[in-house]
Amino acid sequence: MAAKEKDVLLKIRDLRIEGYSDEKWLEIVHGVDLTLHRGEVMGLIGESGAGKSTIGLAAMGFARDGCRISAGSIEFDGMELTTTSEADRRALRGSRIAYVAQSAAASFNPAHKIIDQHTEAPIHYRIRKRLEAQEDAMELYERLRLPNPQDIGFRYPHQVSGGQLQRAMTAMAMACRPDLIIFDEPTTALDVTTQIEVLAAIRDIVEQFNTAAIYITHDLAVVAQMADTIKVLLKGNEVEEADTETMLSNPKEDYTKSLWAVRSFKRAQKPRPGGDATPVVSVQNVSASYGDTPVLHDVSFDIYAGMTVAVVGESGSGKSTTARCITGLLPPTSGKIVMNGVEMPPSYKSRTKEQLRQAQMIYQMADTALNPKVRICDIIGRPAEFYMGLKGGKLKSRVDELLDLIELEPSKYYSRYPPELSGGQKQRIGIARALAAEPNFIICDEVTSALDQLVAEGILKLLDRLQKELNLAYMFITHDLATVRSIADEVLVMKQGEVVEQGAKEEMFTPPHHPYTDLLLSSVPEMDPNWLTTVLEERGVDNIGEAAAT
Amino acid sequence: MTDVLGIVLKRLGLGVLTLLVISILIFFAVELLPGDIAQAVLGQGATEENLKAMREQLGLNEPAVWRYLQWLAGAIQGDFGSSLISQKPVTETIAPRFANTLFLASYAAVIAVPVAIILGVIVALLRESIFDRVANVTTLTSISSPEFFLGYILILYLAVKNPWFPAIASLSDDMTFLELLNRTFLPALTMVLVVVAHMMRMTRASIINLLASPYIEMARLKGTPAWKVIVKHALPNAWAPIINVVALNLAYLITGVVLVEVVFVYPGIGQLLVDSVTKRDFPVVQACCLIFAATFILLNLAADVGAILTNPRLRHPK
Numbered sequence: 001m002a003a004k005e006k007d008v009l010l011k012i013r014d015l016r017i018e019g020y021s022d023e024k025w026l027e028i029v030h031g032v033d034l035t036l037h038r039g040e041v042m043g044l045i046g047e048s049g050a051g052k053s054t055i056g057l058a059a060m061g062f063a064r065d066g067c068r069i070s071a072g073s074i075e076f077d078g079m080e081l082t083t084t085s086e087a088d089r090r091a092l093r094g095s096r097i098a099y100v101a102q103s104a105a106a107s108f109n110p111a112h113k114i115i116d117q118h119t120e121a122p123i124h125y126r127i128r129k130r131l132e133a134q135e136d137a138m139e140l141y142e143r144l145r146l147p148n149p150q151d152i153g154f155r156y157p158h159q160v161s162g163g164q165l166q167r168a169m170t171a172m173a174m175a176c177r178p179d180l181i182i183f184d185e186p187t188t189a190l191d192v193t194t195q196i197e198v199l200a201a202i203r204d205i206v207e208q209f210n211t212a213a214i215y216i217t218h219d220l221a222v223v224a225q226m227a228d229t230i231k232v233l234l235k236g237n238e239v240e241e242a243d244t245e246t247m248l249s250n251p252k253e254d255y256t257k258s259l260w261a262v263r264s265f266k267r268a269q270k271p272r273p274g275g276d277a278t279p280v281v282s283v284q285n286v287s288a289s290y291g292d293t294p295v296l297h298d299v300s301f302d303i304y305a306g307m308t309v310a311v312v313g314e315s316g317s318g319k320s321t322t323a324r325c326i327t328g329l330l331p332p333t334s335g336k337i338v339m340n341g342v343e344m345p346p347s348y349k350s351r352t353k354e355q356l357r358q359a360q361m362i363y364q365m366a367d368t369a370l371n372p373k374v375r376i377c378d379i380i381g382r383p384a385e386f387y388m389g390l391k392g393g394k395l396k397s398r399v400d401e402l403l404d405l406i407e408l409e410p411s412k413y414y415s416r417y418p419p420e421l422s423g424g425q426k427q428r429i430g431i432a433r434a435l436a437a438e439p440n441f442i443i444c445d446e447v448t449s450a451l452d453q454l455v456a457e458g459i460l461k462l463l464d465r466l467q468k469e470l471n472l473a474y475m476f477i478t479h480d481l482a483t484v485r486s487i488a489d490e491v492l493v494m495k496q497g498e499v500v501e502q503g504a505k506e507e508m509f510t511p512p513h514h515p516y517t518d519l520l521l522s523s524v525p526e527m528d529p530n531w532l533t534t535v536l537e538e539r540g541v542d543n544i545g546e547a548a549a550t
Numbered sequence: 551m552t553d554v555l556g557i558v559l560k561r562l563g564l565g566v567l568t569l570l571v572i573s574i575l576i577f578f579a580v581e582l583l584p585g586d587i588a589q590a591v592l593g594q595g596a597t598e599e600n601l602k603a604m605r606e607q608l609g610l611n612e613p614a615v616w617r618y619l620q621w622l623a624g625a626i627q628g629d630f631g632s633s634l635i636s637q638k639p640v641t642e643t644i645a646p647r648f649a650n651t652l653f654l655a656s657y658a659a660v661i662a663v664p665v666a667i668i669l670g671v672i673v674a675l676l677r678e679s680i681f682d683r684v685a686n687v688t689t690l691t692s693i694s695s696p697e698f699f700l701g702y703i704l705i706l707y708l709a710v711k712n713p714w715f716p717a718i719a720s721l722s723d724d725m726t727f728l729e730l731l732n733r734t735f736l737p738a739l740t741m742v743l744v745v746v747a748h749m750m751r752m753t754r755a756s757i758i759n760l761l762a763s764p765y766i767e768m769a770r771l772k773g774t775p776a777w778k779v780i781v782k783h784a785l786p787n788a789w790a791p792i793i794n795v796v797a798l799n800l801a802y803l804i805t806g807v808v809l810v811e812v813v814f815v816y817p818g819i820g821q822l823l824v825d826s827v828t829k830r831d832f833p834v835v836q837a838c839c840l841i842f843a844a845t846f847i848l849l850n851l852a853a854d855v856g857a858i859l860t861n862p863r864l865r866h867p868k
Contacts, residue, residue, distance in 0.1 A: 057771075060771060062770070062771060065762070090775070091773060092773070093770070093772060093773035094772035094773035094774070098771075099768070099772075101764055101767070101768055102764075103764060106763070106764040106765065107764040107765050107767075108765060108768070109765040109768075109769070109783050109786075109787070110765070110787060110862050110863065111783075111786035111787050111862050112782075120769075120774065121772045121774075124773065124774065125773070155866075156862050156863075156866045158862070158863050158866075172772075
């Protein structure tokens with residue numbers, strides 16, 4: 001260790017950061033220490049609100065608007081960032097410390113070509129002239145295995161796919177050959193098949209240039225592939241730190257163990273009801289298009305009472321479009337939707353109130369799906385009044401009953417507003433609102449993907465309990481196969497608007513699979529630190545992710 | 551780009567329809583004015599026979615709807631009729647006045663638009679500073695004061711107390727261009743003061759609105775200097791709302807100048823409109839209003855096209 005002491009690149013001691021809210025400063029990071037050596041990759045993991053990004057940005061001497069570094073020291077390569085001038089701190093950014101953001105699509109400026117954004121820093125710091133910088137960019141694009149490395153930089157961000165943008169952003173971070181890169185959830189917004197590509201590219205390039213990195217994520221399996229050491233954070237405090245192997249095999253703290261155990265929730269698969277049972281929802285040969293662009297091709301499946309059908313696939317595969325067809329928001333161009341044996345009019349406009357009541361939806365972003373200015377009791381009460389005609393005392397007792405059902409104490413939450421609730425509580429309100437219409441079928445559109453793992457597990461358990469008690473049928477749209485494994489009875493795999501494979505869950509998770517299902521399944525990161533290497537070896541370097549998908 | 555052409559054609563079609571509706575509204579509004587055109591033309595001393603002959607000559611005895619249709623038939627062929635007062639063709643009466651108004655509007659716009667945008671960028675950069683507040687208060691004061699009041703203040707300080715510029719902006723044919731600029735400086739400055747605030751504040755707001763975007767944070771984290779973050783990363787994405795406000799203000803420079811023209815006795819279209827309304831000179835009023843309406847329609851269309859052309863997603867489709 002003594003020899004390594006010289007190689008310390010970043011030394012953070014007792015870092016405290018405050019955030020401004022409700023007209024006062026509140027501490028959000030409570031004295032965190034961090035030591036990073038040259039060429040080392042440290043994973044920072046924790047739930048949202050743990051302070052991961054805030055600490056990552058502080059390593060660049062940067063605090064977001066409304067935040068400030070209140071105490072502690074941040075020493076980068078012998079330079080104290082908390083006391084040095086803003087100009088000196090700025091001179092480090094982009095040149096010696098670079099940042100890779102969560103959403104490359106939002107973090108590239110839509111008004112400029114990708115390569116012009118890439119070369120901005122090297123030209124600004126006079127490291128390279130424009131032409132040299134462009135050639136260097138193309139070389140980096142090639143190393144990151146971007147298609148057409150000579151031309152791709154001359155496109156605008158919206159002309160390039162999300163996975164490619166994320167790699168272009170990694171290339172941009174490399175432009176000045178920094179000593180340290182902060183990766184802030186770089187693959188969270190990507191599909192599994194794209195994620196594996198980006199992970200491989202990031203790991204290669206960080207190794208090639210011996211760059212140190214802080215890798216921020218909430219996904220343990222991902223961090224296991226990338227990091228040498230892992231630090232677990234909870235609400236601005238360090239929980240524990242250890243090298244990756246030890247952390248995975250032998251976590252010390254209870255909180256870490258609970259994180260590790262999250263993926264264990266699993267319920268048994270239920271068989272289809274036999275005989276002549278009528279499906280609650282039957283989608284029959286449905287095709288649909290947006291304008292002249294066809295998006296769904298001949299989709300058929302049935303959902304029976306008390307059963308969950310999970311619809312999986314990458315973004316753009318037609319999962320949500322199928323839901324829009326069922327609810328009548330997007331009338332199909334051909335085929336029909338049958339509910340409990342009755343054919344539905346194609347458009348919601350011509351459905352009766354009773355027909356509309358049968359199918360309800362729960363949305364991905366509870367934040368935007370609940371009106372922030374309306375009280376909880378009115379949010380839940382509105383469908384109960386509209387569909388069931390409840391009023392006055394009856395309405396109030398029904399709302400109380402619904403709140404009980406979603407495990408929120410009625411007296412405490414009845415007259416509160418959505419912004420006062422946590423993410424998981426908001427999603428529970430979304431569930432109660434759907435239940436208020438007393439539907440027999442609920443579409444859950446990525447309901448857990450915006451939530452932390454522990455909270456998501458709670459929601460899954462609640463949905464499972466409600467299904468048992470109320471005999472509900474669920475259509476569960478997700479891109480997360482772990483969720484499918486835990487809650488589904490039947491699975492529908494979609495790709496480019498077509499159903500690739502469908503069947504009972506156990507069958508889907510046992511080989512042989514359709515090649516695309518196989519690709520999806522094998523792209524889900526596992527906790528084994530050697531998983532990425534193994535998968536890449538199996539697939540061959542030129543045959544990962546998007547390349548394999550086509 | 552064919553989409554843009556489609557939008558332009560569609561909007562031009564709707565614009566023609568709007569003009570038609572406006573012409574109907576104006577015609578009947580003028581009809582509703584009390585008094586008699588023949589009386590206005592001939593004066594108080596006219597005898598009953600003279601008035602009768604005059605009405606006959608002007609066609610005032612025909613039903614209103616018929617007169618409107620006659621006018622419309624002419625207008626479609628480009629003939630907007632003759633002034634009821636001077637008997638000269640309307641186009642001949644309006645053309646020189648409208649040219650004067652356009653000149654004054656361009657003069658003001660050439661100063662106001664760059665000043666407003668540059669100031670807007672500077673206050674966005676120095677937001678919450680003293681400079682920001684002073685610029686805000688000053689421009690707000692100028693936008694809140696009526697134009698005629700601003701005009702008189704400028705005359706008081708820049709023409710009377712310090713005789714740098716002429717107080718009256720009357721024109722003659724033998725002036726050089728520099729003389730012309732000097733003569734019309736005060737009315738142009740008045741209008742600049744009125745429109746700068748609006749455009750500056752919109753520039754500031756639309757830039758600041760973008761500062762929370764991830765790509766702005768990214769630019770900062772690449773070590774980009776603050777001014778470059780604003781000019782290179784925020785401004786190119788802020789054009790759409792700025793262009794809209796600029797277009798609205800340009801329209802105002804052409805249509806809203808009546809008071810300024812009166813204060814500085816400037817022979818523009820605004821004064822002509824006021825005179826014609828008092829004399830119930832319908833063909834002139836109608837033509838002036840249609841010009842104003844067309845100005846609004848064309849500038850708004852230009853703003854929409856501008857907003858499309860500055861959007862990289864629409865300019866460089868996949």
